[in-house]
Amino acid sequence: MWFVDWRILAQAELILALNAGIVPARAHEILDFTPQESALLDGSGTATCNLPPTQAGQAFNIKKRHGLLSANDCFCLVSAQVHSEAFLLTGDRLLRRVAEIKGITSHGVLWVL
Numbered sequence: 001m002w003f004v005d006w007r008i009l010a011q012a013e014l015i016l017a018l019n020a021g022i023v024p025a026r027a028h029e030i031l032d033f034t035p036q037e038s039a040l041l042d043g044s045g046t047a048t049c050n051l052p053p054t055q056a057g058q059a060f061n062i063k064k065r066h067g068l069l070s071a072n073d074c075f076c077l078v079s080a081q082v083h084s085e086a087f088l089l090t091g092d093r094l095l096r097r098v099a100e101i102k103g104i105t106s107h108g109v110l111w112v113l
Contacts, residue, residue, distance in 0.1 A: 049079060051079060056075070056078075059075045062078065069094060073092065076090070077098060077102065080099065081104055087104070088105070088106040089107050090106060090109070096108070
């Protein structure tokens with residue numbers, strides 16, 4: 001399972017990512033999809049996940065300590081942390097550094113290629 005910071009993926013990378021079975025952390029991060037891209041997502045077997053309140057609280061605590069991370073970055077970190085088989089895919093250097101500090105496996109977007 002992969003958790004992705006979708007904001008940094010270009011459309012070409014997005015299609016590669018979907019074909020690789022990457023799981024978006026939240027559906028609202030992909031609002032600008034064309035109908036064809038939405039159909040590709042729906043038919044690819046990917047799924048979204050939600051964090052229970054206690055884990056959302058962990059994300060807010062991370063946000064307090066690392067103010068330059070977005071709330072969605074923090075949700076992705078916690079999601080990757082609680083799913084032992086997961087890793088984080090992002091192009092955000094700070095997000096990768098914080099993931100490393102927390103012992104979360106992460107990769108840059110070029111890793112997909």
